[in-house]
Amino acid sequence: AQKITQTQPGMFVQEKEAVTLDCTYDTSDQSYGLFWYKQPSSGEMIFLIYQGSYDEQNATEGRYSLNFQKARKSANLVISASQLGDSAMYFCAMREHSFGNEKLTFGTGTRLTIIP
Amino acid sequence: SQTIHQWPATLVQPVGSPLSLECTVEGTSNPNLYWYRQAAGRGLQLLFYSVGIGQISSEVPQNLSASRPQDRQFILSSKKLLLSDSGFYLCAWSPTRPGTQYFGPGTRLLVL
Numbered sequence: 757a758q759k760i761t762q763t764q765p766g767m768f769v770q771e772k773e774a775v776t777l778d779c780t781y782d783t784s785d786q787s788y789g790l791f792w793y794k795q796p797s798s799g800e801m802i803f804l805i806y807q808g809s810y811d812e813q814n815a816t817e818g819r820y821s822l823n824f825q826k827a828r829k830s831a832n833l834v835i836s837a838s839q840l841g842d843s844a845m846y847f848c849a850m851r852e853h854s855f856g857n858e859k860l861t862f863g864t865g866t867r868l869t870i871i872p
Numbered sequence: 873s874q875t876i877h878q879w880p881a882t883l884v885q886p887v888g889s890p891l892s893l894e895c896t897v898e899g900t901s902n903p904n905l906y907w908y909r910q911a912a913g914r915g916l917q918l919l920f921y922s923v924g925i926g927q928i929s930s931e932v933p934q935n936l937s938a939s940r941p942q943d944r945q946f947i948l949s950s951k952k953l954l955l956s957d958s959g960f961y962l963c964a965w966s967p968t969r970p971g972t973q974y975f976g977p978g979t980r981l982l983v984l
Contacts, residue, residue, distance in 0.1 A: 791972065791973075793975075798977075799960055799962075799977065799978045799980070800975060800976070800977050800978060801916075801962060801964075801975035801978075802975075803972050803973075803974060803975075806972055847915060847916070849916075859918055859921065859931075860906075860916075860918065860973055861918075862915040862916040863915055864914060864915045865914075865915055
């Protein structure tokens with residue numbers, strides 16, 4: 757079974773609108789971390805935001821916020837006031853705190869296109 | 873501040889040829905290091921990770937290998953490339969204690 761599921765292969769959003777990218781995860785660990793990365797056409801993976809499983813408040817970083825719903829095992833990324841430069845692939849990832857390593861499991865990604 | 877470098881940026885190699893991709897990290901010591909591969913239009917697959925010099929863990933059995941000869945150097949190698957080795961190879965580092973993984977610029981490998 758997939759550990760990270762991103763059900764939206766592609767999204768088109770009007771510039772300046774808010775956008776929500778979906779991510780659900782599956783783990784039996786009590787302690788884990790959730791990440792979102794942005795991958796523009798250049799290929800580099802850019803870290804956006806992190807949410808720990810014990811964090812009581814949703815993480816925010818500038819225009820990015822993470823809507824963390826632990827009971828539903830979802831960690832959606834919300835981008836407010838979208839910009840043309842937000843067009844990219846977005847990956848959700850999970851780190852399970854297995855002993856001795858910090859492995860990240862990635863979803864298949866969502867391609868976001870911002871329309872002027 | 874920490875930076876991570878990868879080279880080469882792009883590589884075209886014939887089937888059966890050897891491979892060596894290099895990754896170095898600056899501005900930190902004793903990082904965890906990772907090699908990922910991304911096939912076209914897909915997510916990332918963890919290939920190898922290392923928590924210290926000479927310590928390599930393999931996630932996927934294949935014709936690739938990794939080595940960590942120095943604290944901040946991570947090398948991905950192959951003796952004989954396959955067509956299926958084509959892809960985008962990303963190196964990442966994270967602090968020794970639980971932390972975010974930060975990625976390098978990647979190497980695009982095309983095996984013909």
